[in-house]
Amino acid sequence: MSEFLLELFSEEIPARMQKRAMEDLARMLGEGFKKAGILSCDFESFVAPRRLGVCVTGLPIATPETREEKKGPKINAPQAAIDGFVRAAGIASIAEARVETDAKKGDFYVVDVVKAGAKTAEIIAELVPQIIRNFPWPKSMRWGEGSLRWVRPLHRILALFDGEIVPFEIEGITASNQTEGHRFHGNGVFAVANFADYKTKIAAANVIIDREVRKASILAQANEICANNGLELVDDIGLLEEVCGLVDKPFVILGQMDVAFLDLPPEVIRLTLRLNQKYFVANDKASGKLAPYFIVVSNLNATDGGKAIALGNARVLSARLNDARYFWDLDRKTPLESRVAKLDSLVFHEKLGSVGDKVKRIVELAGEIAPLVGADVVEAKRAALLCKADLSTEMVGEFPELQGIMGRYYALNDNEFPEVANAIAEHYKPVGPSDVVPTHPVSIAVALADKFDTLVGFFAIGEKPTGSGDPYALRRAALGIIRIVLENELRIPIKGFVNEELISFFLDRLKIYLRDQDFEHDIIDAAYAITDDDLVRIVNRIKALSAFIKTTEGENLLAGYKRAANILKAEEKKGWESADAVVNPSLFKENAEMSLFATLGEISSDLDVFLAKEDFAGALGALSSLRSPIYAFLDDVLVNDADASIRQNRLALLAQLRQMMAKIADFECIRG
Amino acid sequence: MSESNNISSHQTACSRAYKLGKKPSFQDIILTLSDYWARQGCVILQPYDSEVGAGTLHPATTLRALGDKPWKAAYVQPSRRPKDARYGENPNRLGHYYQYQVILKPNPINLQQLYLDSLYEIGIDPKLHDIRFVEDDWENPTVGAWGLGWEVWCDGMEVSQYTYFQQVGGFDCKPVSGELTYGLERLTMYVQGVENVYDIDFNGQGVTYGDVFLENEKQQSAFNFEHSDAAMLKRWFEDAEKQCGILLANKLPLPAFDWALKSSHLFNLLDARGVVSPTERQSFIARVRDLAKGCAASWLENQQGAAK
Numbered sequence: 001m002s003e004f005l006l007e008l009f010s011e012e013i014p015a016r017m018q019k020r021a022m023e024d025l026a027r028m029l030g031e032g033f034k035k036a037g038i039l040s041c042d043f044e045s046f047v048a049p050r051r052l053g054v055c056v057t058g059l060p061i062a063t064p065e066t067r068e069e070k071k072g073p074k075i076n077a078p079q080a081a082i083d084g085f086v087r088a089a090g091i092a093s094i095a096e097a098r099v100e101t102d103a104k105k106g107d108f109y110v111v112d113v114v115k116a117g118a119k120t121a122e123i124i125a126e127l128v129p130q131i132i133r134n135f136p137w138p139k140s141m142r143w144g145e146g147s148l149r150w151v152r153p154l155h156r157i158l159a160l161f162d163g164e165i166v167p168f169e170i171e172g173i174t175a176s177n178q179t180e181g182h183r184f185h186g187n188g189v190f191a192v193a194n195f196a197d198y199k200t201k202i203a204a205a206n207v208i209i210d211r212e213v214r215k216a217s218i219l220a221q222a223n224e225i226c227a228n229n230g231l232e233l234v235d236d237i238g239l240l241e242e243v244c245g246l247v248d249k250p251f252v253i254l255g256q257m258d259v260a261f262l263d264l265p266p267e268v269i270r271l272t273l274r275l276n277q278k279y280f281v282a283n284d285k286a287s288g289k290l291a292p293y294f295i296v297v298s299n300l301n302a303t304d305g306g307k308a309i310a311l312g313n314a315r316v317l318s319a320r321l322n323d324a325r326y327f328w329d330l331d332r333k334t335p336l337e338s339r340v341a342k343l344d345s346l347v348f349h350e351k352l353g354s355v356g357d358k359v360k361r362i363v364e365l366a367g368e369i370a371p372l373v374g375a376d377v378v379e380a381k382r383a384a385l386l387c388k389a390d391l392s393t394e395m396v397g398e399f400p401e402l403q404g405i406m407g408r409y410y411a412l413n414d415n416e417f418p419e420v421a422n423a424i425a426e427h428y429k430p431v432g433p434s435d436v437v438p439t440h441p442v443s444i445a446v447a448l449a450d451k452f453d454t455l456v457g458f459f460a461i462g463e464k465p466t467g468s469g470d471p472y473a474l475r476r477a478a479l480g481i482i483r484i485v486l487e488n489e490l491r492i493p494i495k496g497f498v499n500e501e502l503i504s505f506f507l508d509r510l511k512i513y514l515r516d517q518d519f520e521h522d523i524i525d526a527a528y529a530i531t532d533d534d535l536v537r538i539v540n541r542i543k544a545l546s547a548f549i550k551t552t553e554g555e556n557l558l559a560g561y562k563r564a565a566n567i568l569k570a571e572e573k574k575g576w577e578s579a580d581a582v583v584n585p586s587l588f589k590e591n592a593e594m595s596l597f598a599t600l601g602e603i604s605s606d607l608d609v610f611l612a613k614e615d616f617a618g619a620l621g622a623l624s625s626l627r628s629p630i631y632a633f634l635d636d637v638l639v640n641d642a643d644a645s646i647r648q649n650r651l652a653l654l655a656q657l658r659q660m661m662a663k664i665a666d667f668e669c670i671r672g
Numbered sequence: 673m674s675e676s677n678n679i680s681s682h683q684t685a686c687s688r689a690y691k692l693g694k695k696p697s698f699q700d701i702i703l704t705l706s707d708y709w710a711r712q713g714c715v716i717l718q719p720y721d722s723e724v725g726a727g728t729l730h731p732a733t734t735l736r737a738l739g740d741k742p743w744k745a746a747y748v749q750p751s752r753r754p755k756d757a758r759y760g761e762n763p764n765r766l767g768h769y770y771q772y773q774v775i776l777k778p779n780p781i782n783l784q785q786l787y788l789d790s791l792y793e794i795g796i797d798p799k800l801h802d803i804r805f806v807e808d809d810w811e812n813p814t815v816g817a818w819g820l821g822w823e824v825w826c827d828g829m830e831v832s833q834y835t836y837f838q839q840v841g842g843f844d845c846k847p848v849s850g851e852l853t854y855g856l857e858r859l860t861m862y863v864q865g866v867e868n869v870y871d872i873d874f875n876g877q878g879v880t881y882g883d884v885f886l887e888n889e890k891q892q893s894a895f896n897f898e899h900s901d902a903a904m905l906k907r908w909f910e911d912a913e914k915q916c917g918i919l920l921a922n923k924l925p926l927p928a929f930d931w932a933l934k935s936s937h938l939f940n941l942l943d944a945r946g947v948v949s950p951t952e953r954q955s956f957i958a959r960v961r962d963l964a965k966g967c968a969a970s971w972l973e974n975q976q977g978a979a980k
Contacts, residue, residue: 014807141820145847298802312827
């Protein structure tokens with residue numbers, strides 16, 4: 001089997017596009033090979049800032065000749081049909097076709113279409129230029145006088161099949177066996193013989209082509225530097241993914257930050273380091289607090305061991321942090337309260353008014369919610385009033401990610417109550433599935449008010465999420481409310497805040513949330529049959545039901561219920577109506593009837609007590625005492641008695657059973 | 673910095689400074705860049721005599737990037753960003769600063785290397801400093817222009833913007849120009865190792881950047897934020913817009929472009945004054961873009977006419 005090595009050597013590929021490009025290249029080659037009849041081969045793709053490549057192994061030297069039988073029209077078909085077949089089959093005249101006989105269809109033409117095999121190198125020479133022209137870069141460009149598009153100017157194409165250059169050319173770039181290494185630590189252009197040779201030589205030219213190896217190297221170096229300096233590296237997977245695309249070979253350097261900056265909020269320092277400078281941060285091992293160091297991943301093994309790099313980066317960082325300090329100092333001169341008015345000129349949505357308008361609504365709403373969640377009304381309204389005020393600060397203007405967080409710092413600076421300050425920071429929470437929900441009552445009140453307002457507003461103007469899009473993150477807002485309510489066990493009837501349409505939106509989101517937690521959808525549907533807008537109660541019902549159905553008792557009760565319900569359904573199809581049915585004990589003939597009726601009577605009040613206490617497990621336990629009377633009834637009693645009044649009475653008894661069980665859930669929904 | 677052993681063999685203002693054991697001055701860096709790019713065949717131009725927000729807006733770049741005629745130019749361009757003015761109190765932000773601008777059409781295939789060599793000429797040794805090309809796509813909505821490229825980092829500092837022009841005024845750039853913009857103050861601060869822009873050694877003979885520009889920053893800031901007359905600015909904007917239209921109607925793209933630049937600067941002044949609402953802002957930008965697009969279209973037509 002043969003090997004194909006391809007390397008596309010260009011100017012620096014944006015870091016964020018590298019991983020995807022590597023996957024796309026292998027995928028497109030695979031699809032191309034498949035089309036050409038090469039069904040099985042292995043791909044090892046690689047990417048570094050200036051190169052995208054893949055090595056394909058297990059390729060044949062050539063594809064075999066294929067023969068395909070093409071059936072044509074009957075021999076007596078109209079001439080037009082026969083001519084069409086001649087064209088489609090690629091033969092000169094119908095005389096080249098065979099005639100086959102079919103018992104049913106009669107005689108018809110057949111042509112054996114022979115497709116010659118192709119040399120794999122030829123397939124590659126045709127395929128690669130197509131892939132280059134159609135490569136799905138998120139953004140591509142032209143350069144020089146050419147019209148070829150690539151992510152950045154493409155300089156070389158290395159293409160070797162079994163060590164031989166695959167001869168092709170695209171826009172003046174001719175495939176070769178040459179490449180080059182690291183921009184500053186390479187040794188010029190060199191030729192390679194195959195992938196093994198490529199790997200050896202490219203490593204010697206100081207390029208690590210495997211991005212996983214680059215990542216591991218960055219982490220190993222950073223951890224070692226930290227360990228040697230009493231530091232603990234703060235994990236940052238996103239940053240690691242990015243910086244591994246900015247270096248051919250990482251050289252990790254520790255830099256020092258002026259300790260004077262440590263009086264800035266740590267969030268500000270971390271974000272400045274990460275976003276602006278792409279540095280990792282470290283905590284002091286002893287105190288666990290942010291340490292005055294930064295970790296740079298450089299692309300250079302500098303002649304001075306990195307001293308100039310560390311110093312230069314430290315200077316840039318100082319300038320950045322000085323900017324941040326300027327914002328911090330400036331922002332604190334204006335109390336948050338006096339920034340609230342500025343929100344009137346900040347557009348929230350053209351149909352929903354300004355952020356100032358939104359804040360006025362949140363204040364009202366938070367005031368209503370506060371007593372329901374045990375929050376102080378005055379504090380909740382105060383927090384709501386201030387919760388967006390930091391949007392007009394310089395710091396949030398520079399780092400939008402710090403919204404809320406800066407508000408908290410500025411509120412504390414203004415001597416607001418800590419509960420109010422924390423609520424400003426926490427009211428955006430949870431910002432994602434892995435984020436925690438606010439737990440303090442004031443924070444909860446403002447978080448709920450903000451999210452309810454967003455949902456109600458966007459639904460009112462018809463900006464609802466669609467299958468493909470949710471530009472205002474309404475699903476996230478609803479899920480946020482659901483999590484806040486459930487995780488804090490808040491008893492809030494959401495009907496008080498949203499309309500019917502939104503309630504069903506909430507129930508849909510809740511269903512997805514519960515399914516993610518492995519609740520069965522039939523159990524959820526069974527519980528949803530009971531109209532309710534108290535999320536905690538809904539979930540408690542589902543939990544109890546789910547647990548009960550898994551027990552033997554539950555399973556048996558459900559089976560009994562299904563038998564009973566089936567009898568009723570069959571009658572209802574014939575026009576019988578349960579609504580008119582009344583049980584008359586004097587018409588009982590069998591013990592089993594009597595006993596089922598008696599049990600229903602016995603548990604009826606218990607059931608209501610359990611339900612009133614919202615003790616669904618208790619209620620289901622009470623129902624389970626119905627199991628043997630139901631079975632006895634179903635086994636011993638023939639519902640379809642000749643006497644119509646007895647038959648009616650028995651049906652009424654079963655209807656009473658069904659009605660009672662329906663107080664807890666619709667067992668009809670549950671799969672048997 | 674201790675690059676004195678690594679400097680280029682060419683006699684430049686920078687190499688002379690290093691030989692004397694000194695760091696190059698602000699003007700040494702400008703002179704050296706001009707010397708270097710002149711050797712690459714560039715026309716060394718002088719700044720355009722109109723207020724612009726960036727060196728790109730010099731017609732030598734904006735207009736010359738369009739059309740098929742080859743073009744190589746380099747120049748210093750004072751750039752005015754009224755909103756960034758800080759009364760001379762911020763060590764890094766200025767309302768008026770210098771960019772060194774290079775445009776090469778079509779871009780030579782070794783432009784990255786040419787650029788790195790230019791850094792080497794002013795004393796930045798790529799074996800000592802971590803130079804990186806970090807994705808940064810350039811866009812200037814007021815002239816309907818965009819390109820792909822990078823910001824170039826030297827030890828974590830953005831020292832240049834490097835762009836392959838794709839469109840100007842909404843028209844495809846064919847061939848593509850390579851555009852380099854050096855932030856001269858930043859670069860000099862880096863080379864000289866100073867923390868405050870006003871401490872930059874301007875001429876190597878005792879004159880600082882602050883001596884030359886601090887008072888200007890203070891007074892211009894007061895103008896930008898306190899004393900500009902919004903009503904007059906608006907009126908002038910409209911007049912400039914009208915004048916540009918008249919010139920375009922008469923197929924005079926070069927003077928028309930001057931008035932498009934004027935209107936752009938007047939908008940920047942209004943913006944700095946804080947009298948432009950977000951909605952108005954979009955509309956102003958669209959109006960300036962329409963002017964710039966008109967100039968680009970007229971220039972292209974003129975170029976093609978001339979070629980025939």
